[in-house]
Amino acid sequence: xxxxxxxxxxxxxxxxxxxxxxxxxxxxxxxxxxxxxxxxxxxxxxxxxxxxxxxxxxxxxxxxxxxxxxxxxxxxxxxxxxxxxxxxxxxxxxxxxxxxxxxxxxxxxxxxxxxxxxxxxxxxxxxxxxxxxxxxxxxxxxxxxxxxxxxxxxxxxxxxxxxxxxxxxxxxxxxxxxxxxxxxxxxxxxxxxxxxxxxxxxxxxxxxxxxxxxxxxxxxxxxxxxxxxxxxxxxxxxxxxxxxxxxxxxxxxxxxxxxxxxxxxxxxxxxxxxxxxxxxxxxxxxxxxxxxxxxxxxxxxxxxxxxxxxxxxxxxxxxxxxxxxxxxxxxxxxxxxxxxxxxxxxxxxxxxxxxxxxxxxxxxxxxxxxxxxxxxxxxxxxxxxxxxxxxxxxxxxxxxxxxxxxxxxxxxxxxxxxxxxxxxxxx
Amino acid sequence: xxxxxxxxxxxxxxxxxxxxxxxxxxxxxxxxxxxxxxxxxxxxxxxxxxxxxxxxxxxxxxxxxxxxxxxxxxxxxxxxxxxxxxxxxxxxxxxxxxxxxxxxxxxxxxxxxxxxxxxxxxxxxxxxxxxxxxxxxxxxxxxxxxxxxxxxxxxxx
Numbered sequence: 001x002x003x004x005x006x007x008x009x010x011x012x013x014x015x016x017x018x019x020x021x022x023x024x025x026x027x028x029x030x031x032x033x034x035x036x037x038x039x040x041x042x043x044x045x046x047x048x049x050x051x052x053x054x055x056x057x058x059x060x061x062x063x064x065x066x067x068x069x070x071x072x073x074x075x076x077x078x079x080x081x082x083x084x085x086x087x088x089x090x091x092x093x094x095x096x097x098x099x100x101x102x103x104x105x106x107x108x109x110x111x112x113x114x115x116x117x118x119x120x121x122x123x124x125x126x127x128x129x130x131x132x133x134x135x136x137x138x139x140x141x142x143x144x145x146x147x148x149x150x151x152x153x154x155x156x157x158x159x160x161x162x163x164x165x166x167x168x169x170x171x172x173x174x175x176x177x178x179x180x181x182x183x184x185x186x187x188x189x190x191x192x193x194x195x196x197x198x199x200x201x202x203x204x205x206x207x208x209x210x211x212x213x214x215x216x217x218x219x220x221x222x223x224x225x226x227x228x229x230x231x232x233x234x235x236x237x238x239x240x241x242x243x244x245x246x247x248x249x250x251x252x253x254x255x256x257x258x259x260x261x262x263x264x265x266x267x268x269x270x271x272x273x274x275x276x277x278x279x280x281x282x283x284x285x286x287x288x289x290x291x292x293x294x295x296x297x298x299x300x301x302x303x304x305x306x307x308x309x310x311x312x313x314x315x316x317x318x319x320x321x322x323x324x325x326x327x328x329x330x331x332x333x334x335x336x337x338x339x340x341x342x343x344x345x346x347x348x349x350x351x352x353x354x355x356x357x358x359x360x361x362x363x364x365x366x367x368x369x370x371x372x373x374x375x376x377x378x379x380x381x382x383x384x385x386x387x388x389x390x391x392x393x394x395x396x397x398x399x400x401x402x403x404x405x406x407x408x409x410x411x412x413x414x415x416x417x418x419x420x421x422x423x424x425x426x427x
Numbered sequence: 428x429x430x431x432x433x434x435x436x437x438x439x440x441x442x443x444x445x446x447x448x449x450x451x452x453x454x455x456x457x458x459x460x461x462x463x464x465x466x467x468x469x470x471x472x473x474x475x476x477x478x479x480x481x482x483x484x485x486x487x488x489x490x491x492x493x494x495x496x497x498x499x500x501x502x503x504x505x506x507x508x509x510x511x512x513x514x515x516x517x518x519x520x521x522x523x524x525x526x527x528x529x530x531x532x533x534x535x536x537x538x539x540x541x542x543x544x545x546x547x548x549x550x551x552x553x554x555x556x557x558x559x560x561x562x563x564x565x566x567x568x569x570x571x572x573x574x575x576x577x578x579x580x581x582x583x584x
Contacts, residue, residue, distance in 0.1 A: 012521070015514060016503035018496035020487075021522045028525060042532040042561055049483050050476045058447060058482065059454065236458075243454040266444060270489070273443030277486020278496055284483065332497055375501050 001034045002298025005289070009339075019331055020278075023339075024285035030292045041288065048287030049280050052239065053159045057107075057152055058276035059242030063249050064106030065268045065275070068115040070253035070260050072220035073102060077119050079217040082209050089191025091124050095134075096141045096187060100180035103145030104224035105245070107152040109333075109370045111275070113142030113378045117385045125386070129196040135386040136396035139371040139378035140183055140404065146333055146370070147363045148176035149228055152279065153333040155238060157359045160341045164356075165238045166231050167427035171360045171418040173228075175411045179364060182407035186399035219252050232425045279334055286338030294342055303346040313351040317412060320344060321365055328369020332377060336366060360418040364411055368404045371397060439492075439567055443485035450478045473549045477557040484564025491522075492571045512580065519576035526565045526572070533561025 008026030013019065032038055067073070080094040099116050106112050117138040124134040146153040149169035158165035191197055227245045230236040236244065253260030293299045310316060327336045348358050371378045373394050383390045411417055434441065457471045490496050503511055540555040547554050 012518075013499055014502045015518060016498050016500050017518045017521065018491075018498045020496060021518075021525055024525050024529075025521060028528060038532060039535065042529065042536040042558075045529060045533075046480055046536075046558065046561065049480045052472060052476055055450075055454070055475055055479055058479065059451060062447065062451060239454065240458050243451055243458060246451050247455050269444035269448050270440045273440070273447045273482055274486045274489045274493070274495060276447070277443070277483045278490050280479065280483040281487045282497070330499065375499055377497070 001030050001296040002293065002301070004033070005030045005293055005296070005298060009289070013331065019335055020281040020285050023282065023289045023335060027285060027289040027292045030296060031288075034292075034296055036292065036295050040291075044288050044291055045284050048284040051159060053155060053165060054280070054283065056150075056155050056165075056238040056242040057279055058272065059239065059246050060107045060150055060152065060155075061111070061276050061279075062268070062272040063242060063245035064108075064111055064115070065272045066246065066249040066253055066260070066265075067105055067220065067223060069264060069268055070249065070257055072217075072223070072249075072252065072257075073098070073115050073119055075213075075217040076101065076220050077116070077123075079213040079221075082213050088195070088197050089188045090197050091120065091127055091129065092137055092187040092191050092196070093184065095120050095124070095137055096180050096183050099138065099141035100144050100148055100176065101221075101224065103142075103148035103176065104150070104228065106145055107150045107155070108279075109143045109145045109367065109378050110381045112145035113138050113381045114385070116142060117382045121382065121386050124196075127197050129191070130194070130396075131386040131388045132392045133190060133194070133196065133396045135379065135382040135388060136371070136393040136400060137183070137187055138385075139376065139382040139393075140397065140400040141180065142378050142382070143367040143370040143404075144176055144179045144183075147172050147179055147360070147367050149173060149231070150238065150242070151363065153337065153363045153366060154359060156283065156334055156337050157341070157363065160337060161345060161355050161359070163359060164427060166234065166425075167356055167422040168359050169228065169238070170232055170422040170425055170427050171356050172363065173421050174417050175360050175364055175407070178407045178410065178417070179367065179404055182403040183400055186403050190396065190399065219256050223248060223252075232421075232427070234425070234427065282332065282334045283338070286335050290338050290342045293339075299342045300346070302343045306343070306347050307350050313353075316347060316351060317353075320347065321361070321408070321412075324362055324365045325369055325372075328366040329372045330369075330375055333363070333366040333370070337362075354415065354419065356422060357415045357418045361408070361412055364404075364408050368401060368408065372401050373397060436492075439485040439488040439571075443482055443489060446478055446482050446485065450475050450482070470549050473547055477547075477560075480557070481560040481564070484560055484568065488564065488567045488571045491568060492575055494575065516576050516580055519572050519579075522572050523569045526569045530562045530565025530569065533558060533565060537562065 005026050008029060009022055012022035012025060031041060077098055080097050085091055085094050099112055102116055103112050121134045121138060125131060149172045151172060154168040154172055155165055158168050226248060227241050231241045306316060306319060309319060327340060348355055379390055379393055383393060453471045454475055457468045460466045460468045537555045537558045540558055545554040546552060
């Protein structure tokens with residue numbers, strides 16, 4: 001039965017079935033054929049979605065869409081560009097900084113890559129950066145959105161493992177920053193070597209422009225501070241912080257920048273409803289999948305296999321990370337969390353690892369998977385924006401995969417990098 | 428007439444957008460009530476959480492119509508056009524089977540809840556009103572998958 005579950009999933013996945021369906025079909029079949037009781041399916045599906053912490057997901061998605069379309073990303077890009085843009089590889093630095101920053105508003109890697117890529121890829125191309133390098137860089141930098149708080153992946157990790165989401169958000173801050181930092185090295189190195197980016201463009205506007213650009217971007221820069229400040233301070237729950245973010249961005253769009261109309265707001269609501277549903281459908285079917293898996297006992301068996309593989313916790317850690325990395329290359333973070341966490345949780349307990357620390361490790365690793373070829377959801381988004389084939393980016397993206405993996409090793413080696421901030425806020 | 432047709436094509440988008448907007452307003456009202464007026468509106472949580480299930484099914488339907496669901500196309504991109512088209516048609520039928528059986532099971536759950544007169548936790552509303560979203564939503568989703576699959580086969584065939 002367990003084999004049917006996993007083999008059925010992999011077969012449907014590779015044939016190109018929507019991921020939610022590829023997860024749902026084998027779960028249904030196993031519950032039906034294995035006579036686990038089909039009446040459980042519908043209540044399980046319903047209860048998988050109807051959870052209060054998960055409400056934060058549609059609200060964060062909505063807030064991200066509003067901020068993106070009220071022109072805040074252009075303003076922040078403009079400000080960052082004046083600050084550091086005018087040098088060799090300057091736009092690459094801007095791209096990384098803005099993606100990490102915007103990750104502090106949106107919670108999803110592909111969404112971050114799409115929002116920033118749409119603005120920056122044409123700009124980078126105009127300044128002589130190659131399309132493949134631009135697409136690779138934005139995909140890599142956008143992946144930090146799932147580790148930089150707020151993060152949909154961390155919300156779901158918290159819901160599955162019963163860990164505090166504000167504590168996870170606080171723990172993700174330094175590693176998320178580190179991940180962005182790790183991308184600077186290959187980004188600048190390649191840009192220098194290939195001579196990307198010009199130094200002379202618009203020197204004279206630089207002086208007077210900086211203050212104006214800062215004032216223009218100020219309200220947007222404030223957004224993550226409000227969201228995360230309220231969360232870390234323990235004032236708001238994640239769902240409340242998310243809905244405050246929605247109304248703050250409406251305030252920006254309608255009152256401060258006056259860049260939104262009711263027609264665009266309507267389109268934003270339509271798109272956000274759809275984007276939330278895509279995530280939540282995976283949540284619902286993946287919950288059913290892991291219920292079926294644990295009922296037939298396959299998940300327990302796999303967990304024992306991992307523990308029995310070696311008594312050494314670092315070998316186990318390496319093994320889990322290899323599994324997460326390969327999984328993350330193939331499918332989205334939400335599915336991985338639901339499918340693998342039930343296997344990993346006994347292992348985490350067995351070795352006495354801090355679940356918050358492990359959540360950060362897992363999410364950071366999943367972030368790397370999001371832009372590692374050949375599947376790479378983020379690269380898929382950015383190569384479409386850059387209008388090139390995915391294969392063209394392989395050479396440019398490998399150094400970035402490598403340095404972010406080094407950042408992952410550092411996060412594994414020094415647990416206090418993750419645990420320091422939650423301790424600081426007493427979370 | 429054109430308006431009716433437009434609505435028929437976009438019904439789930441309209442419902443989903445309205446619902447999301449209403450949920451956000453309700454949640455915001457709850458925040459204001461809790462921190463400004465110190466009056467927690469606990470019942471809003473029940474509405475929002477159940478609204479999320481409705482929202483998921485409306486949005487799923489819209490995403491199938493527009494072909495937006497996440498999928499791994501790495502293997503499909505390497506197949507001949509004809510094989511790919513029929514494979515997608517077959518996969519659509521698999522998806523319809525999934526949602527049709529989920530909808531049927533949801534309908535059975537609804538009947539049970541009506542028979543046992545189960546009510547919700549904080550509002551004491553009949554639980555089946557919330558469960559209704561599964562049969563209704565799944566019917567909508569199945570219809571859209573079939574519609575998209577038939578358009579796909581006819582359009583390029």
